[in-house]
Amino acid sequence: GAGVSQTPSNKVTEKGKYVELRCDPISGHTALYWYRQSLGQGPEFLIYFQGTGAADDSGLPNDRFFAVRPEGSVSTLKIQRTERGDSAVYLCASSLGGTGALQFFGPGTRLTVL
Amino acid sequence: AQSVTQLDSQVPVFEEAPVELRCNYSSSVSVYLFWYVQYPNQGLQLLLKYLSGSTLVESINGFEAEFNKSQTSFHLRKPSVHISDTAEYFCAVSLNAGGTSYGKLTFGQGTILTVHP
Numbered sequence: 499g500a501g502v503s504q505t506p507s508n509k510v511t512e513k514g515k516y517v518e519l520r521c522d523p524i525s526g527h528t529a530l531y532w533y534r535q536s537l538g539q540g541p542e543f544l545i546y547f548q549g550t551g552a553a554d555d556s557g558l559p560n561d562r563f564f565a566v567r568p569e570g571s572v573s574t575l576k577i578q579r580t581e582r583g584d585s586a587v588y589l590c591a592s593s594l595g596g597t598g599a600l601q602f603f604g605p606g607t608r609l610t611v612l
Numbered sequence: 613a614q615s616v617t618q619l620d621s622q623v624p625v626f627e628e629a630p631v632e633l634r635c636n637y638s639s640s641v642s643v644y645l646f647w648y649v650q651y652p653n654q655g656l657q658l659l660l661k662y663l664s665g666s667t668l669v670e671s672i673n674g675f676e677a678e679f680n681k682s683q684t685s686f687h688l689r690k691p692s693v694h695i696s697d698t699a700e701y702f703c704a705v706s707l708n709a710g711g712t713s714y715g716k717l718t719f720g721q722g723t724i725l726t727v728h729p
Contacts, residue, residue, distance in 0.1 A: 502655075529715055540616075540702050540719030541656070554716060589656065593715070601717065603648075603656040 500524075502604035504590050510610045511580055519575040519607045523592030530573050531601060532565055533557075533589040541589055547573060580611045614639035614705050618720035626728050627695055633688040633723045635677075635703030642708035645686040646717070647677055651699045659701070662686065673697075698727045 503522040511517050523530050529548055533541035543557040547567045555565075562580075567573040577584055587608050591601040619634040637643060647659040660671040667679040677688045686703060703720040 531715060531717075533717075533719075538721070540618075540704075540721050541717070543716045543718065546715045548715075557716075591656075600658065600661070601715070602658075605655040 502590055502592050502602055504588075504604040504607050506607060507605065508608045508610075510612065512612050513580060513582060515580050517577050517580055517609065519577075519588050519609070521573045521575070521590030521604060523571065523573070523590070524602055527592035527594055527602075528570065529593045530567060531591045532573070532575050533591065535587045535589055535606070537586075544575070582611045585609055585611045614643060614707070614718050616703050616705055616718055616720035618703055618723050620723050621721065622724045622726070624726045624728060625693055628692045630691050631689065631693050631725065633701050633725065635686045635688065635720060637684050637686065637703075637705050639705060639707075643705040644708050645677075645679055646704040646706075647675070647686070647688050648702045648704060648719075649699045650702065656702065659688075693725070693727045695727050695729060697725060700724050
């Protein structure tokens, strides 16, 4: 596709459930980022992939959060035992390797934990 | 660690008036600076960036921002706004690591610009 896509666009789940959020980056982009945007706040960094490996996962809030990018393209953010505080918009961005400054963002997945 | 402060959460202005959205940052090392815009029901889009060179950078739709190292600021300005500029604007920084830009962006809290007719 022409841009970064994320699915689903909206996800409603119950507290304690497991969720997966998917990101399809721009074709050819080797770098992929996940951010979380809570209501009234700017996006906060979660994790950064260069190729298949997580180069920086310092933003993951705890061990309930995990992300993978097994083939260096599509990435999945996984959240176990969801809590109400996990409710937010989860943003994915991608960029060409070596020019990490120019990040292109997807539309986000709005996660609501009831 | 770096941080970004956007001093105004909301800025209402009338059409054709000038506007300034303020951004200050804090970092112990050199940074790259960005402004992103989020129109209603759309994703974040890069508006303009400062990587190096001239401290005044411009976007294609009339916005400009000036990097002021001594004041650690990167304020966004437009001399005459349009209704279509109504959006949320985010200032962001990333580390300037040896000539390449390390990926992680640190964002401010955002400023909602509302342009009234």
